[in-house]
Amino acid sequence: MSTDAHQLSPTPSLVPSGAPEASRRDELLRRILEPPPAQPPLNRTWNAIVTIAAREIMRYLRDGAFLLFSVIMPILLILGLEGPLQSNFGAVAGYSLMAFAVTGMLAMTLYQYTLQGILSLLEDRENDFTQELLIAPVSRYALIFGKILGASVVALVQGLLILLLGIFFFHFPVSVWGLLLLLPVALLICFSGGALGVLLLSLFNSQRSANQAIPLLLFPQFFLAGIFIPMRDLPWYLDLLSKITPLRYAVDLLRNVVYSGQPEYGKVVLEGPVINLAVVCALTLLCLVVGTILFVRSKRER
Amino acid sequence: MQSTITSQNQITSQARPSEEQAVIEVEGLVKRYKKAQRNAVDGVSFSVPAGSLFALLGPNGAGKTTVISILTTTLSPTAGRVRIAGHDLEKEAHRIRREIGIVFQKPSLDQNLTAEENIRLHVALYGLYPYRPAFRLMPAAYREQVEALAELLDISESLFKPVKTFSGGMKRKLEILRGLLHRPAVLFLDEPTTGLDPESRHSLWDYLRRVRATGRTTIFLTTHYLEEVEEADTVCIMSHGQIAAAGTPAQLKASLTQARLLLDAPERDRLRQELHQLGLPFTESREAIELPLAGPDVQRLLKRLETPLSLIQTRAPSLEEAYLQIIGRSTLESEEA
Numbered sequence: 001m002s003t004d005a006h007q008l009s010p011t012p013s014l015v016p017s018g019a020p021e022a023s024r025r026d027e028l029l030r031r032i033l034e035p036p037p038a039q040p041p042l043n044r045t046w047n048a049i050v051t052i053a054a055r056e057i058m059r060y061l062r063d064g065a066f067l068l069f070s071v072i073m074p075i076l077l078i079l080g081l082e083g084p085l086q087s088n089f090g091a092v093a094g095y096s097l098m099a100f101a102v103t104g105m106l107a108m109t110l111y112q113y114t115l116q117g118i119l120s121l122l123e124d125r126e127n128d129f130t131q132e133l134l135i136a137p138v139s140r141y142a143l144i145f146g147k148i149l150g151a152s153v154v155a156l157v158q159g160l161l162i163l164l165l166g167i168f169f170f171h172f173p174v175s176v177w178g179l180l181l182l183l184p185v186a187l188l189i190c191f192s193g194g195a196l197g198v199l200l201l202s203l204f205n206s207q208r209s210a211n212q213a214i215p216l217l218l219f220p221q222f223f224l225a226g227i228f229i230p231m232r233d234l235p236w237y238l239d240l241l242s243k244i245t246p247l248r249y250a251v252d253l254l255r256n257v258v259y260s261g262q263p264e265y266g267k268v269v270l271e272g273p274v275i276n277l278a279v280v281c282a283l284t285l286l287c288l289v290v291g292t293i294l295f296v297r298s299k300r301e302r
Numbered sequence: 303m304q305s306t307i308t309s310q311n312q313i314t315s316q317a318r319p320s321e322e323q324a325v326i327e328v329e330g331l332v333k334r335y336k337k338a339q340r341n342a343v344d345g346v347s348f349s350v351p352a353g354s355l356f357a358l359l360g361p362n363g364a365g366k367t368t369v370i371s372i373l374t375t376t377l378s379p380t381a382g383r384v385r386i387a388g389h390d391l392e393k394e395a396h397r398i399r400r401e402i403g404i405v406f407q408k409p410s411l412d413q414n415l416t417a418e419e420n421i422r423l424h425v426a427l428y429g430l431y432p433y434r435p436a437f438r439l440m441p442a443a444y445r446e447q448v449e450a451l452a453e454l455l456d457i458s459e460s461l462f463k464p465v466k467t468f469s470g471g472m473k474r475k476l477e478i479l480r481g482l483l484h485r486p487a488v489l490f491l492d493e494p495t496t497g498l499d500p501e502s503r504h505s506l507w508d509y510l511r512r513v514r515a516t517g518r519t520t521i522f523l524t525t526h527y528l529e530e531v532e533e534a535d536t537v538c539i540m541s542h543g544q545i546a547a548a549g550t551p552a553q554l555k556a557s558l559t560q561a562r563l564l565l566d567a568p569e570r571d572r573l574r575q576e577l578h579q580l581g582l583p584f585t586e587s588r589e590a591i592e593l594p595l596a597g598p599d600v601q602r603l604l605k606r607l608e609t610p611l612s613l614i615q616t617r618a619p620s621l622e623e624a625y626l627q628i629i630g631r632s633t634l635e636s637e638e639a
Contacts, residue, residue, distance in 0.1 A: 025454060025512065026515075028450045031446070031450040032482075033485070039430075039432070040429050040432075041431065041433070047433055048426070050426075051426040051433040055423055059415070062464070128409075129412040129420075129423075131404075131408075132423075132424070133427070135402075137400045137427075137428060
């Protein structure tokens with residue numbers, strides 16, 4: 001019988017175990033360890049992917065502080081950063097800088113949250129559920145795919161919040177067609193962030209080193225990708241830096257969709273959708289393939 | 303430590319018959335971490351018979367966790383051959399993963415999820431049941447299993463509460479049961495009782511014994527606690543990456559420290575003289591005369607002694623003494639080398 005001190009409700013079973021109780025425990029143990037034939041899922045791999053993704057979503061829903069923070073942060077940035085920008089330079093730009101920043105925030109959120117979701121595989125690699133994941137009879141590919149899928153769903157929920165904020169408060173110019181097209185584009189951006197996360201997984205050994213490196217990787221991108229501030233008429237060196245920033249193409253692709261058919265399109269967008277799509281897809285694929293190969297190897301080769 | 307006579311016969315009767323099927327076979331296992339100067343595991347070989355309790359014992363840094371990481375497929379060996387449940391580690395790691403359950407040194411439950419959710423994730427990952435987003439949507443067989451588990455652990459009330467509200471001992475038990483749900487051939491326990499209070503430890507062992515009796519699962523255990531390996535079928539003592547000694551607990555005790563007989567008599571001079579006549583070596587202290595004798599030899603000696611005795615005592619070495627001796631010797635050897 002269990003004698004754990006934490007059991008608060010003193011049940012009659014707390015008296016020294018007699019024979020009937022011992023046999024009851026053995027009976028229970030038999031029922032746990034020798035269950036009726038299991039009902040395996042139709043496809044084990046897919047089932048594992050869904051399970052891993054579902055856990056990612058459950059974790060997100062349980063984390064109240066994170067949930068609150070992730071809603072407040074975009075509002076703060078939009079009001080605090082873009083408010084003054086709009087009132088000072090909005091007239092010069094000739095379009096709503098608020099709406100511009102909301103599209104930027106949307107892309108950034110999708111990218112960043114998926115990336116960080118993947119990096120949670122580093123989080124307590126040694127004392128959390130990650131251990132359980134790494135020894136489960138699930139291929140590393142399924143593991144990565146499940147992680148990306150789950151993190152993407154979380155990021156999409158975040159994105160939806162920003163989208164709603166944009167539509168109701170910041171004159172977001174998107175059309176109904178644009179909204180429909182937005183979903184696949186948003187998913188692609190999530191995947192591109194996730195792919196970078198997979199690549200980083202194998203480069204960092206701990207959550208701590210990753211946490212230090214993430215701002216270094218993300219902040220320059222936030223500035224150079226034109227999330228808050230338009231990236232036109234730059235000096236040549238900034239222009240060059242901006243052009244080699246992966247996130248720039250993801251944000252621009254999103255704006256291709258949101259601003260399509262709008263009068264501001266020509267002023268807001270940097271490249272055509274084909275170029276953006278090609279760059280984003282190519283980078284995503286590259287990071288994903290290299291990252292997955294490194295991840296599958298690095299876990300065991302120490 | 304003073305106890306009853308440790309007889310030689312006991313040792314041989316406890317040894318398992320060699321023809322028994324081995325569920326783990328390890329041959330010449332070597333692991334050198336990248337950029338390391340020396341091997342963390344340095345040519346280790348052993349085999350574990352099916353259904354037995356195998357204990358890997360050793361101080362920190364001896365290589366226990368490295369061995370268990372390799373056997374559980376999370377770390378590649380540098381050299382050597384490993385077979386688990388008939389599968390080769392190199393070629394069929396994915397098959398091995400199905401055949402093993404693991405309870406890690408550090409908790410591997412998702413603290414933010416409920417006990418039931420943790421179990422649900424496990425059974426879905428191991429392909430026992432399809433994943434469903436809520437408990438009541440899961441197959442009935444699964445729900446019955448979980449309800450039995452909750453009753454056994456007395457957590458029916460908190461089954462749907464986050465695991466972080468559970469006590470350390472309760473989490474361990476939950477992890478052990480979770481590790482057994484897919485009916486593994488081997489359950490690995492990496493220092494399962496570290497950090498638990500004595501009462502929880504006792505309760506956990508009680509519970510492991512039940513699990514062994516019911517499930518007939520092979521248990522591979524690493525531990526610091528010597529009293530936990532006294533009931534193991536085989537104990538391997540690791541030190542500096544090598545197996546310093548192996549055998550049943552009784553064999554280890556017997557081979558490493560000799561049992562001693564303590565005698566005393568009101569007329570100690572007479573006793574001393576008698577022992578001299580018999581040609582027996584002995585040492586003497588204030589409270590007794592000590593002889594390196596054990597088992598039937600004690601009886602043979604007592605029959606021949608005529609001096610009335612005031613003290614007859616056999617002193618069997620504890621496993622702890624044997625263990626300290628092995629570790630000490632192997633440390634000296636490795637420093638000389």
